[in-house]
Amino acid sequence: MRHSAKDNYVYLTTAPVPRLIVSLAVPTIISMLVTSFYNMADTYFVGKINTQSTAAVGIVFSVMSIIQAVGFFFGHGSGNYISRKLGAQETENAEKMAATGFFWALFTGIALAVIGLIFLTPLSLALGSTPTILPYTEKYLGIILLGAPFMTASLVMNNQIRFQGNAAYAMVGIVSGAVINVVLDPILIFVFDMGISGAALATVISQICSFFLLLYMGSKGGNIRIRFKYFTPSLAFIKEIIGGGTPSLARQGLASVATILLNVAAGAYGDAAIAGMSIVTRIAMFINAFLIGFGQGFQPVCGFNYGAGLYGRVRQGFWFCVKVGSIFLLVCAVAGMGFAEEIVSVFRKGDPDVIAVGAAALRWQFITFPLGAWIVVSNMMLQTIRKPVKATILSSARQGLFFIPLIFILPYYLGLQGVEMCQATADLLTFLLAIPLTGSVLNEMKRKQAEQI
Template sequence: MGQTEQEQDGIQREEYSGSENGNDNKEFLRTEPLGKLLLKLALPTVAAQLINMLYNIVDRIYIGHIPEIGATALTGVGVCMPLIMIVSAFAALVGYGGAPRASIFMGKHDKETAEKILGNCFTLQIMISVVLTAVLLIWNRDFLMAFGASENTIEYGVNYMNIYALGTIFVEVTLGMNAFITAQGFAKTGMLSVLIGAVANIILDPVFIFGLDMDVRGAALATIISQALSCIWVVSFLGGKKTFLKIRKKNLGLTSKIILPCLALGVATFIMQASESVISVCFNSSLQKYGGDIAVGAMTILTSVMQFAMLPLQGLGQGAQPIISYCYGAKDTNRVRGAFKLLLKVSLGYSILLWILVMLFPGGFAAMFTSDAQLMEYTKTALRIYMAAMLLFGIQMACQMTFNALGKAMESIVVAVMRKFILLIPLIYILPHILTSDQTMAVYLAEPVADVLAVTFTAVLFSIQFKKTLKNVETA
C-alpha cells in the first residue's frame, strides 16, 4: 500500500469514528458497553425498518381511502405484494449476505477484502435490477392473475406494477447497499437513507393519488421517485469520504471467491423474504377459494400488520449484527454471547408487547387501512387468529439474525426453509380440510401453528450450534 492510500485510510478511520461513534477507531464495537452500543445501533436501524415499511403501507393507507374504489383498489395492490417482496428479497440476497461478511473481515482488520465484497455486491445488485425490471414489465399481468387477482382487481394491480417496475433499480440499490452502511456502524446514516425516501413518499402520495387523480398509478409513481432519492443518498455516501468501506472502481469486477460466499450467506434471508411472495400466493389463492375478495382484502391488511411486527425485529437484528460479526471475527466470544443474550431479551419483549396490542385492539390496526365497515369487521377476527403466536417470534428472529451475523449460511437456510416451506405452505392447504366449520379462518390459522413449531425447532438448533461455533473459535 502506498503512502497516499495509508494517509487516506487514516482519514477515513478518523471520520468513521468521529462522525457517529465517538471513539478513536472502529474497536468501539468491542469496547463500548453492550447495552449502550446496541441502543445506539439498534434505534436507528429499527427506525429505518419502520420508515422503510411506510413506502408500501402509506400507499395502502391512502389507496384504501380512495372514494368509491378504495376497497377494490386496495385488494388489487395487495396482490402486487408478492412481486414487491421478490424485488426486496433479491436486494437482501446480495446486501444481507455481503454486509455481515464485510463486518467479519473488518474484525479481522482485512479492509481490502471487505471493500472487495462491497464492490462485488454493488455490481451484482445493478445486474439483478436490469433483469428484474424486464421481467416485471413483460409478465406482471400473468403473475398477478396467478397470485390471486380477480377480474375486479387486476387492472389496479397492473397499473401499479407497470410504474413500480421502472424503479426496481432504485429499490435494489437502496435496500441492498444500505446494509453495508449499517454494517460499518453508521446506523444513523442508514436510517437517513430510508427517512429521505419515506418523507418524500408521504408528501407525494396524496399529491399524485388525489391531487392529480392518478389513483394507484400515483401511489406507484410516488414510491419510485422516493426510492430514487434514497438511492442517490446511499451511493453518494458509499462513494464519499465519510465511509470506512468505499465503493472503488477496481473492486467492481465480479470475482467468484468473493461473491459466492456472500450469496451463500444471503440465501437464508432471500428465502425468508422471497418465500413471503410464495406464501402470499398460497394464502391469496386459498382465501379466494373459500372467502372471495373480502378474504383476500383482509389478507392485505394482515400482511401489513405482520410487516409492522417483523421489520422492527429485523432492525434489532441488524443493529446487533455489526457487534456480533465484528467480535466474532476478532474472536471475542464472551462479547458475542453477551450481544446475543441482550438481542434475545429485547426482541422477545417487543414481540410480547405487540402481541398484547393486537389482541386487545385489532380494530385499531384494521382501521388504519380501510374505512369499509364490512372489511374492517372481518379483519378484526382474522387478525387475532393470524397473529396468535406473535409473542414467540422474538426468539425466532434473534436466533435467525445471529446465525446470519456469524456467517452460518447452512443453519440460516435450514431455519428459513423449515418455517416457510416445510411447515406453513402445507398447513395453508391442510387445515381447511380439518377445520371444515370455517375453512377461511382455518387458512389464517396456518400462520400461528407454523410459528409455534418453527420457533421450537429454531431454538433447539440454535442452542446446539451456537455453543459449538463459539467453542470452535475458542479452541482454534
C-alpha cells in the same frame, strides 16, 4: 463526526455490548419503522379508493418481496463478509466485496424489471388477481417494476453501511425516501387524481431518491466507497455472497411465494378476504419492524466480534436482544388483542367484511407474536457468523417449510379460519425448530470462549 474503519473496529469490539447494540439499533429501528410505515401509508391511502385497489397492493407486495429478496441476498451476502473482514482488519477484500455486491444487485434489478414488464398480464394473474382486481394490479405493478434496479441496489448499500457499524448513515437514506413517499402518496392519488397509479409512482420516486442519498452517504463517515474498478465477479466472491445471502434470499423469496398462496387461498372467499389479509400483513410487518431493526443493530456487533474471536460478546448480545424483543412483542400482543377491529378499520373503514377477516387473522397473529424474538435474532446470528445451512433452514421454515403446506391443509379443513390462523401456526412450529438449531451454536461458542481462558 468523521471516524475511520479503525475507530469502528475498536468501538465495536470494546464498548459495553447492551449500550453498543442500542446505539446501533436506534437508527435501524427508525429505518425499519419508517419503511413499514410508508408501506402502511400506501395501504391506507389506496384503501380510500376501493377494495379492489387495496387487494391489488397486497397482491403486488409479493413481487416487491422478490425484488427485496434480491437486494437482501446481495446486501447481506456482501455485508456479512465486509463486517468479518473489517473485524479481521482486511480492508482491501472488504472494498472489493462492497463493489461486487452493489453491481450484481443493480444488474439483477434491471433484468427483473425487463422480464416483469414483458410478462405483466400473465404475472398479475399468477399472483392471484381476480378478474375484478386485474386492471388495478397491472397499473400498480407496471410502475413498481420500473423501480426494481433502484430498490435492489439501495438495499445493498443500506446493509453494507449498516454492517460497517454506521447505521445512522444508512438511516438517512432510507428514512428520506420513506418520507418522500408518504408526502407524494396523497398528492398523486387524490390531487392529481392518478388513483392506484399515483401510489405506485410515489413509491418509485421515493426509491430513486433513496438510491442517490445512500450513494452519497456511502462516501461519508469512514464507509467503504462503491467504485466500479473494485467490481470482482470472481468465483470466490460469488461463493461468499451465496453463503452469506442465501438465508435472506430463502426467507424473502419464500415470503413472496407465501404471499401469493395466501392471496389465492383468500381469493376463494372474495376480494374482501384478500384485502383483509393484506392489511394484517402490513400491520404485522410494522410491529415486527422494531424487532428486525433491533436485531440489525446486533448484526455488526455479532460480525465484528465473531471475526475477532470475541465469542462471549456475541453470546451476550444475542441474549440481550432476545430478552428485549420478547418483552416488546408480548406487550404489543396483549395491547392489540382487544382492539383488533379498531386497528383494521383504520385502513378500510365502513367495510365490515374486510374488518371481520382482518380482525380474526390479527388475533391469531398476536397469539404467537412473542415467539418471534427468538426466531428473528437466531436467524440473524446464524447468518452473520456464517452458518449457512442452519441459517437457510431456519429462514426457510416460517414462510416455506411450514407455511406453504399449512396454507393448503388448514383452509381445506377449516375454511376461511384456516387462512386466518395459518401464519400463527407456522410461527409456532418455526420457534420449536429454532431452539435446537440455535442452542447448538451458542454451546459451541461457549466452548470456544472457555478454551481462550
